[in-house]
Amino acid sequence: MTGLADKYTSIEEAIARIPDGATIMVGGFGSPGTPFALLEELLAQGQKDLTLIKNDANEAGIGIGRLIEAGRVSRLIASHIGLNRIAIEQMNTGRMEVDIHPQGLLAEKIRCASAGHYGFLTDIGLETEIASQRQEVECDGRTWAIEPALYADFALVHAEHADRYGNLVYRAAAINFNPLVAMAAKHTIAQSYRVDEPGSLEPEAVHTPCAFISALVQVPVESSEQGWKKHVA
Template sequence: MKKVYGSADEALDGLLHDGMLIAAGGFGLCGIPELLIDALVKSGVKDLTVASNNAGVDDFGLGKLLATRQIKKMMSSYVGENAEFMRQYLSGELELEFNPQGTLAERMRAGGCGIPGFYTKTGVGTVIAEGKDHKEFDGETYIMEKGIFADLAIVKAWKADETGNCIFRKTARNFNPPAAMCGKVCVMEVEEIVPVGSLDPDHIHLPGIYVHRLVQGEHEKRIEQRTVRKREEA
């Protein structure tokens, strides 16, 4: 089964349709599938629901899809670094399903494991719990959260072999593995594709069984919040 494609456009060919649910990996600007996001912008697909920790920044990452109004709804934990995200939400132009960060990751992981729902204490007694099933276990109240089963997962890895076995680098491991797992189809972009057998099995973070298509490319490594000290006077 061929998994390696020549470009992000080719890797998404035949997979896109209006109104689909996409799970996107990454955290802020770390480990985001920027090439695949650019290809989504170019495709013109619209009315998307995107499950992602946040939406990047205004001119990079998922922020590009917000700028072109291709996203109808976000399922996210954090809105703070993207002014357009906040503007669209506060003006009623964008639907937003807030999720506690750990709950969002677990909803993705649950979907990848075929689990339709689970109970958690996170959010009990807050607006997060409104309209959800409540149940007691050992005298404690829990709310039910549903697993996420996405039409498409777009993720980024540091290195992968030609069958899709992959390694994520440092912080990119937070949302990329569960996002990859919950997609009916997973398309992964990587910095380097290596021959089968060259990765130590003990170092593989996500097995290739979850990955359907691969694309290698050059990536821009942005810093989301640049913090430097003032220059000291001599």
């Protein structure tokens, strides 16, 4: 196992790598799998004019909802924002640009980026508002829309267990978007409740290999959704 880098660092140092204007993918489906501690540090450090890519906008007052409320997000790419009234208000007043993609298309756009593809062909949403900005091609007598892949400068993910090299294991529903976004960004920062020495994880249990991780921080269990709700109450 020689030659592998120790990715373990402080949360302050990891988030300080993110500049103003960055495009950031965030793991999670609602609250499960959302890297609350990393987002809270991003809020504390003050980076602004961010483009966020996440399945949803979280609820107001937690997760990326805190960044949106603080006016730090200029653009949000998501599949729905209906649980966050502040995100809806900012979209309607033009303070934040919002791009909505059906959830399956959003996931596939991210997956294509993780595989190094330009994009994919689909017939989903043809002749609807969904396809209004897409380029179309004819192939085998059918019309297809081109959906470009979604790439990011940084990804923020949450894991249950990790080793210091950055091999990650997710728990239960947290395995949702995290493996996809971890592979679709130039730099991925992971938080984990538990960080052990290399060799502690069974290889077949690893969901995201360390090759995709740039930095790893350990966070307390209190940084979960309920912990942050208490923190900001």
